[in-house]
Amino acid sequence: MKTQVAIIGAGPSGLLLGQLLHNAGIDNVIIERQSPDYVLGRIRAGVLEQGMVELLRQAGVGQRMDREGLVHGGFELALDGRQVHIDLNTLTGGKTVMVYGQTEVTRDLMAARREAGAQTIYQAGDVVPHGMKSAETFVTFEKDGQAWRLDCDYIAGCDGFHGVARQSIPADCLKVFERVYPFGWLGILADTPPVHEELVYARHERGFALCSMRSATRTRYYLQVPTSDHVDNWSDQRFWDELKLRLPQDLANKLITGPSIEKSIAPLRSFVVEPMQYGRLFLVGDAAHIVPPTGAKGLNLAASDVSTLFNILLKVYREDRLDLLEKYSEICLRRVWKAERFSWWMTSMLHRFDDQDAFDQRIVESELEYFIGSEAGRKTIAENYVGLPYETIE
Template identity: 55%
Template sequence: MRTQVGIIGAGPAGLLLSHLLHLVGIESVILEARDRPYVEGRIRAGVLEQGTVDVLNDTGLGARMNTEGLLHHGTTLRFRGRNHHIDFVDLTGKAVMVYGQHEVVKDIIAQRLADGGKIVFEAADVAAHGIESDAPSITWRDKDGKDYTLDCDFIAGCDGFHGICRPAIPAALQQNYERVYPFGWLGILARSKPVQEELIYNLHDRGFALFSMRTPEITRLYLQCQPDEDIANWSDDRIWAELHHRLEGEDRLKLAEGPILQKSVTPMRSFVSTPMRHGRLFLAGDSAHIVPPTGAKGMNLAVADVRYLSRALDAYYKKNSSDLLGSYSDLCLRRIWKAQRFSWWMTSLLHKFDERNAFENEVQLSELDYVVSSRAAKTSLAENYVGLPFEDQ
């Protein structure tokens, strides 16, 4: 089998890259270890930056998002039991869209298949070969045990943190940066009426809590917990009691309960691996970087990566220029580190750290006071939250 770009991983990065390449006449094949129902059912974050919304709309993927997504003009920081609104539109002229990552994945899969795109699900034992040569290839085995080889010009590693692509880069050439946080998020999806129309980021003396939503009938809620918390110890009643305790306060905000549809614990970490290119292999999305979800940057960074990569590949095939391919890693990493800084700052601002003393806790509250009372500080938060502009290539 032969194609121009072999893509490993059918998450948002791999799928969107394939779609963007199709729009400029570049062929690709996607290989995915899981089956289609699993890929379409993975519940992940759902806050889309303005730039991500623009990319989806500009490339014909935004119809269902614009119908079913929830446009948010701001967000709320809550501490000492009171809400403080950050108006994104007033501060930046931009907004964000709440639309689940799995819904974006469904939309792109449907479009790729409608366009005749090739997605191989349940590809086992995937391996990348010859990445330092001019003729790389990918091998895999299908669910019936038949072996295949895909010859290609380039390989895009979009297979996530635990994938095979990043380890394919020689360890001696890699530099990894990591911060593991001493807590996780216990998240639930519940059939209950949202308490308000925008997200609430809440600092409480018992830990962080986040109110979000997926639809006008489905809420997404999180509690700061231990990173190794056993979800079996958290009954539905215990979860709702803790959410009431942390989210409700002096202003009489009332949280509506409902059946819990899903619950899980997610550890929190920041991770960056450099470089994002070695030979004919290019990393994109979670295969190269992880951010804590506080800043809502994960999928948005993946979209930025493949936007840059698709343009670099287009320049290679149409102009015989490798300049943009050569600058791909540096260009992506400038944006990634800005997103890491913002995500680290939001995480530090809004979570309880057991090692902090009373002085440091008061400084944390003072910083929140400053953020919500200073237009300059609110603008800085808003600019980063709605998404920094893409760099020109």
């Protein structure tokens, strides 16, 4: 087999890159170790930055998103019972975010790829990239008991934190930056109407809580819990009771509860590897970086990586701009670290840390008061939340 770009991973970043490349006439094959149903079964993010929304439209897969997604011009901070509205629209000159689940983004991209007739190989085993620093780059894999070789010009590693792409790079060629947080998020998905028309990020002495949504009838709620906690310890009733305690009273009174569809605990970590490339292998999204979900940046950072790599490859194939290939990591990391900073800041400001003393708590309170009490501070929060602009590839 032969293609121009081999993409490892059929999550949203791999599919989005594949769609953009296909539309531009650049041949690509996606290799995925799981089944389509497994990929669609992942419960993930649901807040899309304006840049990602525009990128999905550019890829020709924004129709259902525009029809069914929820445009949000702001969000709510609930700080120990006090509510503060962050008006994204006003503070950023008209920018917004879109609430549209990652599962739906993936479903739309899968459908577009099928319609385009582009090749995706699911349930591929023993996927291994080769020759990343040679003129003979290829990926080997097994499918239905048969060994295959896919020759290519470049490899995009879109296979997540635990994927093979980053693990294929010699460890001494990567520098790892990591912070593991001493708590996780207990999340539930429920077919209940949202408690508020916008997302609510709540800071409370009992711990952080988030009221999110996937649609006007499906909600996603989270509670900060110790990393040692287990889902089995949390009945639906206990979850709803604890959520009410962490919300301002007027929101708690409006909360409509119901049986959970899904319940899980996600650990929180910040993680970055430098560089994000090794020869002809380019790391995209979670393969290169993880952010705590507090700032809604994970999927959006993957989209900005996709945009950068796509626009570089476009100039490589159309203008023979091979010099741009070496700039991929540098360009991506500038935006990655800004998003890491914002996600760290949101996490540090809104969660309770057991090792905080009275001085630390006062510093956090003062920091929050400064940002929400100043238009410049609120604008800083807003412009980071809607997403910093993508760099132009020149």
